[in-house]
Amino acid sequence: MLFDVGRLLHEEFLAVYRAAAADADGWEDAAVAVAHRVGSRLRSGKVPVAHVVVALRSTDRLLTEAMLDDGGDARALASAGTALAAELMSSFCVADDGLADAVLAGGAPDGAAAFYTVVSVRGALVDRVVNAFRRRGTVLRASSGHLLLPVSEGAALALCREVCAEIGGEVWLCVAERPAARVPLARREVDEIDALVSSLGRPPGVYRIDDMLFESALVETPEVRDELDRVVAPLLANPVLVETVLALLEADGNRAVAVRKLFIHRSTIDYRLWQIEELTGLSPVNPRDLAVLGTAIGMSRANAWG
Known part of the structure; x- marks a missing residue:
């Protein structure tokens, strides 16, 4: 018809x-x-x-x-x-729940769009997120909890940010786009992004692989992983310093914001940052070094939980 x-x-x-x-x-x-x-x-x-x-x-x-x-x-x-x-x-x-599962499994059945953006959801009830997306158009929900949007990644990012703003509170959405036949790769990508975001203690929001390229590259290189394990070992023995690194990461490197999060004096965080550099050779006030420290802490946590 x-x-x-x-x-x-x-x-x-x-x-x-x-x-x-x-x-x-x-x-x-x-x-x-x-x-x-x-x-x-x-x-x-x-x-x-x-x-x-x-x-x-x-x-x-x-x-x-x-x-x-x-x-x-x-x-x-x-x-x-x-x-x-x-x-x-x-x-x-x-009627499309089965379609979502079929596409995520690698099929492209009748009724499938040419491409999808896969969205992983963490920190909020999936039903609330689905309803928020449906008010803005369409969304397919898979039995795994992943969502499929038949729009480009750019359009999906805008929708995800609207949904996060509407729901409020703590919700993490990770996105990746692929043609329908390659959607399983997008699912794997969003799961990897979410694992990194979670292990690094990143704040609620919307993430894609471009936001995590540096961290992803570090994690995927065995030699780098071994070196990071060695560098971060002394830091992990001091939970207070680990907490300081994570607070600084969440504050995007802004020490004034981190001080408020930690309820400490500015001179206290300066001393802690000096200690971290002495222990690791990496300066938390340098954005790249801070990213390395955050990735190393995330990797150690992931290994401990795995």
Whole structure:
């Protein structure tokens, strides 16, 4: 069955936008019913998720502009667009859980997009993150907890930052993009990024491999790993100094911020930093040396936990 998705959405959603623009009673219930009906029809027609996302954005823009020209309320129209998109994609994505697992396993079944950005989630309930993404378009959820977004990594980064801001608190999202047939590589990449971010005590936020290239290169070189183990051994014997390095890393090297995190005096952190350099030969006030120290501490923790 072939669909002109944009035309279908325009025809089905027009009445809801008109009702919302006029602040008519019951438009919210109508939005749920219409979106559910359209979602079922699109699923049965095996319309690719990526096509639905593009059509949703285009339809919302066109109908909103038309209603605003007629004096419609902008806030009500925004609410209508959000309600329709959320309900449509929620029903649409339920049937795609198996698709996410198949793509993560290396398959490219019917209905798969040409490429995906894989997202790992840590620090927040996956359901909350999924719902936040669905309000912005579409997301596939795999049984492993990984999320698949049928958008480029650049677009995914922007969405992830919006989601982090909405959820607040401590949430870490790691992203990597690949063509559909190579999605397993993206899954491996986000898992490796997340392991590094976790072991290094990086603050909540959104991460990709470009943010961790230096640390990744160190970890993957056996000779470097052995040298790091030797260098960091004296430091690991002093938990206070380890805590200081991690606080400085979390503060992006800003000693004033680290002092507040540690509840110590500025002269105290200066003395600790001097001790660290004496023990390791690496200066925590140098960004590259600080990154090396953080990576070494992360590696030692990962080895201890493994």
